[in-house]
Amino acid sequence: MNKVPALRNAVIFSLAALVPALGAAQAVSAAAAQRLQALDANHDGVLSRYEYDSEAALMAMDTDGNGRISAEELQRYIGPGEQGGATASERIVGSDLDGDGQLSDEELRRSLGFRFSWLDKNKDGNVDLAELSAGMNTPMVGTR
Numbered sequence: 001m002n003k004v005p006a007l008r009n010a011v012i013f014s015l016a017a018l019v020p021a022l023g024a025a026q027a028v029s030a031a032a033a034q035r036l037q038a039l040d041a042n043h044d045g046v047l048s049r050y051e052y053d054s055e056a057a058l059m060a061m062d063t064d065g066n067g068r069i070s071a072e073e074l075q076r077y078i079g080p081g082e083q084g085g086a087t088a089s090e091r092i093v094g095s096d097l098d099g100d101g102q103l104s105d106e107e108l109r110r111s112l113g114f115r116f117s118w119l120d121k122n123k124d125g126n127v128d129l130a131e132l133s134a135g136m137n138t139p140m141v142g143t144r
Helices: 001-040 055-061 071-080 086-094 105-119 129-135
Strands: none
Touching: 001 055, 001 129, 055 071, 055 105, 071 086, 105 129
C-alpha cells in the first residue's frame, strides 16, 4: 500500500481548509490598513495615542453628528466582524458608563485609551499595522 497518495490528499485537504481563514485574514488586514490610513494624520505609518484617540476617529464613527456613537454607527465603522463574534451593542456595554446604549465622547475616548494600550503590544507608544490587524474584531472587555 502506497502511503504517498494518502499523505498528499491529507496535505491538500489541510491546505483547502486554510483558504477561508486566509481570505478572512486578508480582509482584516485590508480593513486595518484603511483604518490606519484614515487616522494616520502625520503619515508616518503608525498611530500615536493622539491619532488613535482623535477627532478624526470620533467623526469617522459619529455619522449623524450628534456627538454620540450608537450601536449602528459602531457596527458600520467596525464592519461585519466574524460570525459568532460580539455585536456592536455587546461591544458598547463594556464602555457605556451611563447605560444609555450609546458612547459619549468621554466614554469613547476612555475606551479608545484602553484599547490603544492593549493594541500597543511592544509598548513603543505607537500602534503599527500588524498590531492593529491583530486586534481587529476583538472587542474590549472589562473596561468599566
